Amino acid sequence: MFFFRACAMAEMTREQIKAVVFDVLGAIAPELDAAAIAPDKPLREQVDIDSFDFLNVVIRLHERLGVDIPEKDYGELLTLDGAIEYLSGRLAERAGRPRL
Amino acid sequence: MPALGADMDAGTLVEWMVKPGDAVKRGQVVAVVETQKGAVEVEIWESGTVDRILVEPHTKVPVGTVLATVRTAGEPAAPVAPQPAPAAAPIAAPAPDALASRPRVAPAARKRAEELGIDINTVRPARAGDVVTRADVERAAAAPPAAPAAAEEDWRVPMRRAIAAAMSRSKREIPHYYLATDIDAAAVLDWLAAENLKRPVAERLLPVVPFMKAVALALKEVPELNGFWIDGAFRPAPAVHLGMAIAMRSGGLVAPAIHDADGKSLGQLMADLRDLITRVRSGRLRSSEMTDPTVTLTSLGEQGVEEVFGVIYPPQVALVGLGKVTERPWAAGGTVTVRKVLTATLSADHRASDGHRGALFLAALARLLQNPEKLN
Structure with a gap:
């Protein structure tokens, strides 16, 4: 885990990824209050987004981070913590390092 | 002034996009009209040259009022029958909303409004189209107490009134009957998963898309569900213009049309749906999208x-509802398995069709969804 963190840091910190996620969510749900989001609870219970909005989140994350998120991985994006974990893993993977 | 909703009796002309002497083509957006449910782009129904503008911007006029006159080719420059769009025919859809007038709200502004005890929905940004900021809230709080008229500006008030009028008329006039059936969704969802793997992320299909196509094709088999009940008689529609019920952020809904849904590829339907939802939530709808849905999904x-049993949008005669997909026990061929299943429902106008025909529609829908590759 330590190794993984060190690798991800070289790419993009978790804080930076989190900022991108909030940026993308905020563009779709302008009423979003980032400070009020519980990172370990399902995002869709906290932000009013439907399947169309969610697809747009996936598209924008792809544009911003270059990470392609296949449908089978949608379940990894249920919470903020889960999304950051998944995205940093995919970014490290893209950089040619094993995903731990 | 076209009728842009079942119960619209007047509209305010906001802006002309053309001036006298301009050449116009059928389908071109020529004006913007403010309705109970918001700004709508009005398309012209004839090609020609704009002759005279008869209604000035910011004027409220009754439905049917001549807004401008158009000369068709070869016609002399003289007042001519204009384009109060055939939309004046009561083929109306839930009008869109005050999209243009419903501003986005910054979280800090929302918080400040709560602290100051004012309704955030009454606060307008400094410049139309901008996000409502904390400063806007404070400015609003400092302003003299709002007159009752100011409350009228809350976009949700006319929106609710328009929905109330249409839905009350529906329940007053339309003898609804309701049918439901469970559909095995495994084939269509498996096909969709494989199809989406092949597509770039921006072209992925939402699960509703193959269902839209199947609904449109099933309506071709049972045409008495696709059309309008007008003046005591059913008028079947030659094309399937699928009215998509789209929720607006923070309340209200509209159901504008995707035209000729039965003849479009799934990729095209997805592109149209994307365009429609995006414009519902952030832009403007066009008059033809509002006036001609022939059925609602x-x-x-x-x-x-x-499951959802909807209220038909008059003068349409049917509304199709799709519930969420869940895993349920599914008995077939003497064994029980767990399958992905969804419940499809039909609300239909008993004046135009009977339960037997409605049942045939749902059966056709279930059958079409078992061969998803044929929907594309």
Whole structure:
């Protein structure tokens, strides 16, 4: 885990990824209050987004981070913590390092 | 002034996009009209040259009022029958809303409004189209107490009134009957998963898309569900213009049309749906989208409930509802397995069709969804 963190840091910190996620969510749900989001609870219970909005989140994350998120991985994006974990893993993977 | 909703009796001309002497083509957007449910782009129904503008911007006029005159080719420059769009025919859809007048709100502004005890929905940004900021809230709080008229500006008030009028008329006039059936969704969802793997992320299909196509094709088999009840008689529609019920952020809904849904590829339907939802939530709808849905489809998505029995939007004669997909025990061929299943419902106008025909429609829908590759 330590190794993984060190690798991800070289790419993009978790804080930076989190900022991108909030940026993308905020563009779709302008009423979003980032400070009020519980990172370990399902995002869709906290932000009013439907399947169309969610697809747009996936598209924008792809544009911003270059990470392609296949449908089978949608379940990894249920919470903020889960999304950051998944995205940093995919970014490290893209950089040619094993995903731990 | 076209009728842009079942119960619209007047509209305010906001802006002309053309001036006298301009050449116009059928389908071109020529004006913007403010309705109970918001700004709508009005398309012209004839090609020609704009002759005279008869209604000035910011004027409220009754439905049917001549807004401008158009000369068709070869016609002399003289007042001519204009384009109060054939939309004046009561083929109306839930009008869109005050999209243009419903501003986005910054979280800090919302918080400040709560502290100051004012309704955030009454606060307008400094410049139209901008996000409502903390400063706007404070400015609003400092302003003299709002007159009752100011409350009228809350976009949700006329929106609710328009929905109330249409839905009350529906329940008053339309003898609804309701049918439901469970559909095995495994084939279509498996096909969709494989199809989406092949597509770039920006072209992925939402699960509702193959259902839209199947609904449109099933309506071709049972045409008495696709059309309008007008003046005591059913008028079948030659094309399927699928009215998609789309929720607006923070309340209200509209159901504008995807034209000729039965003849479009799934990729095209997805592109049209994307365009429509995006414009519902952030832009403007066009008059033809509002006036000509021939049937409505409501899909409550995966966050929703298992079944929905809708209220028909008059003068349409049917509304199709899709619940969320859930895993359920499914008995077939003497064994029980767990399958992905969804419940499809039909609300239909008993004046135009009978339960038997409605049942045939739902059966056709279930059958079409078992061969998803043929929907594309």
